[in-house]
Amino acid sequence: MNSETLISINEVYRYYGNYCAVNNVSFTVKRGEVLGFLGLNGAGKSTTMQIISGVLGASSGSVSIAGLDIMDAPRQAKSQLGFLPEQPPLYHDLTVDEYLDYAARLRGIRRTNIRTAREQSKQRCGLEAVGRRLIINLSKGYQQRVGIAQAILHTPAVIILDEPTNGLDPVQIKEIRELIKELGRDHSVILSTHILPEVQAICDRVLIIHEGRLVLDQQLENINESKQNNFVNIAFRQAPSLDTLNTIEGIKHIVQINDQRFRCELHPGSTAINNIVRNSAGAGWGLVEIIPETGSLEETFMRLTSGAQENV
Amino acid sequence: MRNILTIATHELRRLFKSPLAWVMLAVVEFLLAIFFLILLNQFMNPGPWIAGRGITEIVIAGLLQVSGIVILLVTPFITMRIFSEERRTGTIKLLLSSPITITELVLGKYLGTLGFLVILLALIALMPLSLLLGTPVDYLQTAAGLLGLFLLMASFAAIGLFISTLTSQASIAAVTTFGVLFMLWIINLASTTGSEIFRAIFSWLSLLKHFNSLINGAFNSVDVIYYLIICSTFIVLSIWRLDGERRHQ
DSSP, X not given: OTTOEEEEEEEEEEEETTEEEEEEEEEEEETTOXXXXXXXXXXXXXXXXXXXXXXXXXXXXXEEETTEETTTSHHHHHTTEEEEOSSOOOXXXXXXXXXXXXXXXXXXXXXXXXXXXXXXHHHHTTOGGGTTSBGGGSOHHHHHHHHHHHHHTTOOSEEEEXXXXXXXXXXXXXXXXXXXHHHHHHSEEEEEOXXXXXXXXXXXXXXXEETTEEEEEEEHHHHHHTTTTTEEEEEESSOOOHHHHHTSTTEEEEEEOSSSEEEEEEOTTOOHHHHHHHHHHHHTOOEEEEEEOOOOHHHHXXXXXXXXXXXX | OHHHHHHXXXXXXXXXXXXXXXXXXXXXXXXXXXXXXXXXHHXXXXXXXXTTOOHIIIIIHHHHHHHHHHHHHHHHHHHTHXXXXXHHHTTHHHHHTSSOOHHHHHHHHHHHHHHHHHHHHHHHHHHHHHGGGTSOOOHHHHHHHHHHHHHHHHHHHHHHXXXXXXXXXXXHHHHHHHHHHHHHHHGGGGGGSSOHHHHHHHHHHOHHHHHHHHHTTOOOHHHHHHHHXXXXXXXXXXXXHHHHHHHHO
């Protein structure tokens, strides 16, 4: 039960004219998983999320929610789904209660249960005090919470949140993160963000999308563990040739990033760093930087989105 | 069906949340009241021009004729925001990610708008009905005229609905809708010249011509069918447009 696949995306492509915004993206999400969706602006995050939630159609490929295809059985699939777009879809001239009631009816909640659903969702998002206020008069943070309340109203199996903590203050961010973690226990959550520590704080798994392609799909714990200190970035003022560097003892593999910069993989436990420093001092290469890669999410993200390739 | 009603009620309630709907009802009622009084005054001081026509033909038909024009002028302001606003504010994403079909969405929006226009129609109908206090009127002709006005409104709303799916700028939708409605209104002017078939086509296309025969009490199923074709065509076009946008944008 707990490992049931709730979202499955299969070879999805999406074109805007000739521009390919989403290029062959496939992944699955299981129940109880919180998936962090990372990428630069314009990488295709929002498009992918809109395709999963049925707002946009895929040019090819398929999406299924809880085993139901979003195009073939949209009604059943979408009733299992809560979506918060980048800009919360709010009617500014309604009160919070009116808005949530309307959203509840759209989601097919039975009339007798609407009140309970609304109150529960308001309570989870800390909106009890503002139920009778007009949405237009609420601060950005509260509007964002109404957007989240709308997405979890019908306790869907799948919750998709596009930048959920956007515009919130630090206290609210903390609360919303707690809420997402809690939701992640018995739902599947996909959230996109550009705040990397947020992913570390709440996600179990990370996807990185770059120029429409999925470049990384890994459990968060694996990212933090892998490549401990075996990779070093070095830079010289007068860089020697790649071949010269390759002869240094302890270096397993080295690639040139630009004129000055190299990234090397060291043999575990070797004294390669000492050798590099000694050689540099001897030959006057002007060593200016030695940065061991900690394999953190941030480094991985920077590397993958700067154009370097890695096998997924 | 439940979804259609949910959306329709929401649409109608939101219309009355803004001052626009109230102002529009007030202005239309005021303008038509003036026309009503003028027509009534003319009827009370008859001349040879009356030519044996009764109060229904002069006052009621005259009022409905003017109502048609006034409604043509105001409908674009009601229909302009149906979809364009949803697109501009992004609320369309709430609707598209909800378990409702695009057909339900379009029909719900259409019925909500039509609901408002029916309220407007009821207010207009009160004026001819007030004549019952002093004189008998031709019920059947009045009924045909009111049906005509209703069908006219329904067509205006369907055309406006479709045009609002084309843009996210409400004002562009309003101007375009007005242009299209006005063109369909006067297209029979083009039928005064040209070949027989040409004339027949243009005069058949005119929203005005079919309306005129209904307010004069001639109930032809052709006229009713004409309006039903207009309504269903533009509703189907709206559904296609929204569905196509989701797929190919």
